[in-house]
Amino acid sequence: MATIHDVAKAAGVSAMTVSNVLNDRPHVRAETREKVLRAIAELDYRVNPAARRLRSSRTGTIGLAVPDIAQPYFGVLASHVVEAAGRRGLRVTVEQTSAARDRELEAVALSRRLMIDGLILSALGVSVDDLRAIDYPLVLVGEKDLADELPQVSMPNEEGARAAVAHLLATGSRRIAVLGGIVEDGGMASERLAGYRRAHGDAGLVPDPALAVPAERYGIEGGATAAAELLRRGAPFDGVFCMTDAVALGALHALIGAGLRVPEDVQLVGFDDVPAARYANPAISTVSPDHEFIAETAVVLLERRIAGEQLPAPRRTVSPFSLALRGTTRRA
Amino acid sequence: MATIHDVAKAAGVSAMTVSNVLNDRPHVRAETREKVLRAIAELDYRVNPAARRLRSSRTGTIGLAVPDIAQPYFGVLASHVVEAAGRRGLRVTVEQTSAARDRELEAVALSRRLMIDGLILSALGVSVDDLRAIDYPLVLVGEKDLADELPQVSMPNEEGARAAVAHLLATGSRRIAVLGGIVEDGGMASERLAGYRRAHGDAGLVPDPALAVPAERYGIEGGATAAAELLRRGAPFDGVFCMTDAVALGALHALIGAGLRVPEDVQLVGFDDVPAARYANPAISTVSPDHEFIAETAVVLLERRIAGEQLPAPRRTVSPFSLALRGTTRRA
DNA sequence: CACCTCTCTTGTATCGGTAAAAATCATCAT
DNA sequence: ATGATGATTTTTACCGATACAAGAGAGGTG
Numbered sequence: 001m002a003t004i005h006d007v008a009k010a011a012g013v014s015a016m017t018v019s020n021v022l023n024d025r026p027h028v029r030a031e032t033r034e035k036v037l038r039a040i041a042e043l044d045y046r047v048n049p050a051a052r053r054l055r056s057s058r059t060g061t062i063g064l065a066v067p068d069i070a071q072p073y074f075g076v077l078a079s080h081v082v083e084a085a086g087r088r089g090l091r092v093t094v095e096q097t098s099a100a101r102d103r104e105l106e107a108v109a110l111s112r113r114l115m116i117d118g119l120i121l122s123a124l125g126v127s128v129d130d131l132r133a134i135d136y137p138l139v140l141v142g143e144k145d146l147a148d149e150l151p152q153v154s155m156p157n158e159e160g161a162r163a164a165v166a167h168l169l170a171t172g173s174r175r176i177a178v179l180g181g182i183v184e185d186g187g188m189a190s191e192r193l194a195g196y197r198r199a200h201g202d203a204g205l206v207p208d209p210a211l212a213v214p215a216e217r218y219g220i221e222g223g224a225t226a227a228a229e230l231l232r233r234g235a236p237f238d239g240v241f242c243m244t245d246a247v248a249l250g251a252l253h254a255l256i257g258a259g260l261r262v263p264e265d266v267q268l269v270g271f272d273d274v275p276a277a278r279y280a281n282p283a284i285s286t287v288s289p290d291h292e293f294i295a296e297t298a299v300v301l302l303e304r305r306i307a308g309e310q311l312p313a314p315r316r317t318v319s320p321f322s323l324a325l326r327g328t329t330r331r332a
Numbered sequence: 333m334a335t336i337h338d339v340a341k342a343a344g345v346s347a348m349t350v351s352n353v354l355n356d357r358p359h360v361r362a363e364t365r366e367k368v369l370r371a372i373a374e375l376d377y378r379v380n381p382a383a384r385r386l387r388s389s390r391t392g393t394i395g396l397a398v399p400d401i402a403q404p405y406f407g408v409l410a411s412h413v414v415e416a417a418g419r420r421g422l423r424v425t426v427e428q429t430s431a432a433r434d435r436e437l438e439a440v441a442l443s444r445r446l447m448i449d450g451l452i453l454s455a456l457g458v459s460v461d462d463l464r465a466i467d468y469p470l471v472l473v474g475e476k477d478l479a480d481e482l483p484q485v486s487m488p489n490e491e492g493a494r495a496a497v498a499h500l501l502a503t504g505s506r507r508i509a510v511l512g513g514i515v516e517d518g519g520m521a522s523e524r525l526a527g528y529r530r531a532h533g534d535a536g537l538v539p540d541p542a543l544a545v546p547a548e549r550y551g552i553e554g555g556a557t558a559a560a561e562l563l564r565r566g567a568p569f570d571g572v573f574c575m576t577d578a579v580a581l582g583a584l585h586a587l588i589g590a591g592l593r594v595p596e597d598v599q600l601v602g603f604d605d606v607p608a609a610r611y612a613n614p615a616i617s618t619v620s621p622d623h624e625f626i627a628e629t630a631v632v633l634l635e636r637r638i639a640g641e642q643l644p645a646p647r648r649t650v651s652p653f654s655l656a657l658r659g660t661t662r663r664a
Numbered sequence: 665c666a667c668c669t670c671t672c673t674t675g676t677a678t679c680g681g682t683a684a685a686a687a688t689c690a691t692c693a694t
Numbered sequence: 695a696t697g698a699t700g701a702t703t704t705t706t707a708c709c710g711a712t713a714c715a716a717g718a719g720a721g722g723t724g
Contacts, residue, residue: 003710003711004711005710013674014673015674016712019711020672022711026671027672028672028673029672047710049382050711051711051712052710052712053382054678054681054709054710055712056679061425061447069407069411070404070408072402075401075407075410078407079402082401082426086428093424096415096418115382220607220610223611249608253611253613256613257613275552278552279555279584280612281585281588281612281613336680336682337680346705347704348683348705349702349703349704355682359701361701361702379680380681382679383682386710387681388683388709
């Protein structure tokens with residue numbers, strides 16, 4: 001495979017000039033550039049990222065660390081990130097963290113040494129303290145609010161949850177369960193829960209704590225389990241707000257399995273708008289954030305940080321959203 | 333960040349000896365190894381993959397090229413590949429090809445230059461001819477049968493489809509539609525279709541061609557569209573074999589939306605066993621290949637190829653499978 | 665015409681590892 | 695004691711790119 005020196009020889013210039021052309025540096029005569037480009041095309045030359053990285057940093061690869069790429073939401077996110085990065089000539093390496101703090105930290109630590117220029121981290125386990133010291137291009141997506149310290153693109157957690165629950169209330173539900181939150185310090189769940197509470201507050205209602213059922217994970221299994229637990233408790237309910245669509249999918253399955261009619265007996269809404277939600281039976285109504293916006297914004301922010309730019313406050317960007325009303329809710 | 337030379341100095345040996353320790357090469361005295369390891373730990377030294385790659389190839393990163401990681405099956409596959417690779421100290425870079433031949437070829441071509449030691453390719457678009465000349469560690473997964481040329485880990489396409497359709501026949505279906513195949517040269521669809529035909533043949537039946545509805549993609553949308561088309565045709569049917577679970581999810585939605593009862597009026601089976609299938613309503617019966625086996629095998633094969641080993645024939649490894657019988661089929 | 669400036673181009677050193685060959689050392693047979 | 699043998703370690707060079715500093719031309723100026 002051709003090296004920069006082969007190109008230089010073919011074009012009758014020095015390797016450095018080829019490098020200058022490759023990196024769009026000024027002070028290269030148009031005619032020289034032409035010659036070089038022709039030689040590059042002729043030899044089908046590609047830069048060797050290892051060599052470039054060794055000398056200058058910059059590999060053209062970014063990292064994406066998510067809890068589990070098999071989960072629909074992260075698959076969708078990853079897909080958009082890969083595409084957005086691709087449009088900018090970047091490739092993406094995926095890490096899976098299982099939402100565990102140490103694995104998230106490991107991903108961050110490794111990145112510094114890895115062939116990676118920066119990292120997009122879907123942070124669930126780490127805390128602000130863990131990340132404060134990181135001197136490394138890092139952009140957070142979704143989940144926890146750590147935006148005081150680092151640039152972050154997040155979901156419209158509170159606002160979206162509020163809108164969803166408000167819709168349930170507007171269509172007649174009065175006892176609305178909330179499923180799937182591991183409610184803790186400033187996490188996604190607590191923000192969505194805040195939206196749930198605010199919707200109630202706005203309507204002059206106070207939700208029954210017996211209707212809040214946490215779940216280990218935000219996955220389908222967790223949703224099914226949480227719904228089963230809700231049924232077991234025996235507290236009456238006529239609406240369910242699920243922290244994620246995956247939870248909603250599992251919960252819907254469990255509720256229908258228990259003989260409840262959705263949406264006649266129980267309305268249900270999810271959050272995330274993954275493809276499967278649209279094709280559930282009935283189709284799941286959900287908060288639909290703009291996944292492409294999130295991915296695109298995260299990549300752009302990361303690119304700017306890699307370029308050394310200090311991002312101006314406010315550092316938190318919230319995705320726009322819409323309410324996708326489908327078969328698990330009644331018409332207003 | 334510490335370099336190999338810092339470690340060498342700290343341990344009082346040469347850089348080369350440190351390198352020998354790092355790479356588990358023979359002829360290093362136990363005592364020396366100790367000293368070096370202590371120095372490594374003390375300085376928290378990590379090899380710089382760029383430098384290693386530049387000199388010797390080997391980056392510790394492999395590529396995974398799939399059509400679209402947002403599709404549940406590929407998300408599951410990617411998740412297992414990332415884990416299997418992680419167990420061996422390898423990282424994974426994901427490419428998306430949209431199942432397009434040129435993007436698949438691009439992924440292969442790039443790999444050679446990328447910071448990647450080898451590539452696992454989920455080939456849909458490329459042909460044997462495209463890949464014949466590739467002199468590069470490459471392992472194929474699923475889909476097309478190209479195993480004459482390259483090592484491949486594939487789904488139990490024909491056998492699984494046969495078993496699934498045989499079950500439909502055994503439980504009373506007589507007019508079984510097949511949804512979602514882009515039937516072409518030796519592709520996955522034609523293998524699964526062969527299984528469908530063989531099940532019919534074994535039962536002394538001949539399937540009605542009017543019941544075969546192709547689909548552009550194997551996604552959820554494609555399944556919904558294909559099912560709609562099937563209904564439009566008006567040919568009676570009492571069973572549906574879907575090429576993938578994604579197709580099954582979409583089809584199930586469309587069929588139920590049209591007022592059919594599943595499984596009473598129509599039985600339905602999918603293929604892949606993605607998580608969402610289990611939690612559909614009713615839960616989708618499906619052919620369940622061993623995803624972990626596929627990922628693990630692909631990574632192991634790739635690792636051996638990277639090590640320079642010539643893999644012995646037979647080069648095609650087929651995943652074991654089971655039939656996951658759930659709510660969309662009747663009891664035998 | 666000498667001298668300066670500005671643009672364009674090129675040597676040289678270097679990033680952090682590893683391959684290959686050479687050097688050192690301990691052990692042992694002669 | 696001498697050379698041979700094999701184990702262990704070091705020296706040297708280089709992978710392919712880029713940073714930096716310095717060189718070469720072209721045009722302008724006094």
